[in-house]
Amino acid sequence: MADYIVRATAANTQLRAFAVITTELVETARQHHNTSPVATAALGRLLTGGVMMGSMMKNQQDMLTLQIKCGGPIGGLTVTADSQGNVKGYVNNPDVLLPPKNGKLDVGGALGPGFLNVIKDMGLREPYSGQTILQTGEIAEDLTYYFATSEQVPSSVGLGVLMEKNNTVRCAGGFIVQVMPFIEDEVLNRLEENIKKIRSVTAMLDNGHTPEEMLGEVLEGLDVEIVDTLPAQFYCNCSKERIEKAVISIGEKDIQSMIDDGEDIEVKCHFCNTAYNYTVGELQELLKKAGSRRRL
Incomplete structure (x- = not known):
């Protein structure tokens, strides 16, 4: 049923x-x-x-x-x-x-x-x-x-x-x-x-x-x-874009630290446990977004 x-x-x-x-x-x-x-x-x-x-x-x-x-x-x-x-x-x-x-x-x-x-x-x-x-x-x-x-x-x-x-x-x-x-x-x-x-x-x-x-x-x-x-x-409405916002919100210092590690990261949604992967290149893009957001 x-x-x-x-x-x-x-x-x-x-x-x-x-x-x-x-x-x-x-x-x-x-x-x-x-x-x-x-x-x-x-x-x-x-x-x-x-x-x-x-x-x-x-x-x-x-x-x-x-x-x-x-x-x-x-x-x-x-x-x-x-x-x-x-x-x-x-x-x-x-x-x-x-x-x-x-x-x-x-x-x-x-x-x-x-x-x-x-x-x-x-x-x-x-x-x-x-x-x-x-x-x-x-x-x-x-x-x-x-x-x-x-x-x-x-x-x-x-x-x-x-x-x-x-x-x-x-x-x-x-x-x-x-x-x-x-x-x-x-x-x-x-x-x-x-x-x-x-x-x-x-x-x-x-x-x-x-x-x-x-x-x-x-x-x-x-x-x-x-x-x-x-x-x-x-039903969970999470997406890579939504998770991106959460990553950006942690701040430039922490994002830079992840980039310096030189490894891809995995972020999981709390609600549905879906894993989202971000390459070092993607983290660099998020760092730019975090910086532009701070300057606004």
């Missing part, structure tokens, strides 16, 4: 909901970064949450960044998403290995204590930025806490990544349900009862549930109305 996001409302717009299958995009991220199982699970959950949160934004140029700074062995994670279902991300330590906890990958142990930063660039003079303390490090609960405290939107977030024995991704996906201010007590009570009895996201996905069927369980009896669907994918 190709990855896609479903956007929906329920209970006569008293609830808004999102659900997504992200198996292919999480597997793509795993291949790009060669992540360990626990790093794949952590990055996969944040990618899944990020792609749904990105789809909440209205304008084509809007960008969302989720950044986790933490004290655990994974060292931190960064995910960026747009409003069209494109998402990319990386972990600081893709090789982290931890023993399972209660039979599951120990994502909370990999993250440890830390902070979640949410940055929304919506073309305004200053991007919106919110920060919350990690509650469990399991990511779904941390996003739930962020919505409640920073955006004052009571929400329920479910995220899951299930691995195969060969460490590829078996299935991944999630949902976000948000409560509108005018919700009736009866609707809220029904939602809370539904969430108590649903199976885990990975159990639903492994059973073949589509995003629509996941929402059907989470919002059972609440008149779900699908608003639209859109494809989701791991």
Whole structure:
């Protein structure tokens, strides 16, 4: 099943909901970064949450960044998403290995204590930025806490990544349900009862549930109305030209030092691990550009 996001409302717009299958995009991220199982699970959950949160934004140029700074062995994670279902991300330590906890990958142990930063660039003079303390490090609960405290939107977030024995991704996906201010007590009570009895996201996905069927369980009896669907994918817009700008930004002194070494250099994109090579001749051209930029 190709990855896609479903956007929906329920209970006569008293609830808004999102659900997504992200198996292919999480597997793509795993291949790009060669992540360990626990790093794949952590990055996969944040990618899944990020792609749904990105789809909440209205304008084509809007960008969302989720950044986790933490004290655990994974060292931190960064995910960026747009409003069209494109998402990319990386972990600081893709090789982290931890023993399972209660039979599951120990994502909370990999993250440890830390902070979640949410940055929304919506073309305004200053991007919106919110920060919350990690509650469990399991990511779904941390996003739930962020919505409640920073955006004052009571929400329920479910995220899951299930691995195969060969460490590829078996299935991944999630949902976000948000409560509108005018919700009736009866609707809220029904939602809370539904969430108590649903199976885990990975159990639903492994059973073949589509995003629509996941929402059907989470919002059972609440008149779900699908608003639209859109494809989701791991996509990085890096290019040699974009990386050039990063090389130029390090300054003439450092570029000259690389030229003096007399060897080609390799620069990798953080988000997709693609390697870009620059010859000494190309570095000399970048040095000229850095000099002309300084003189402007």
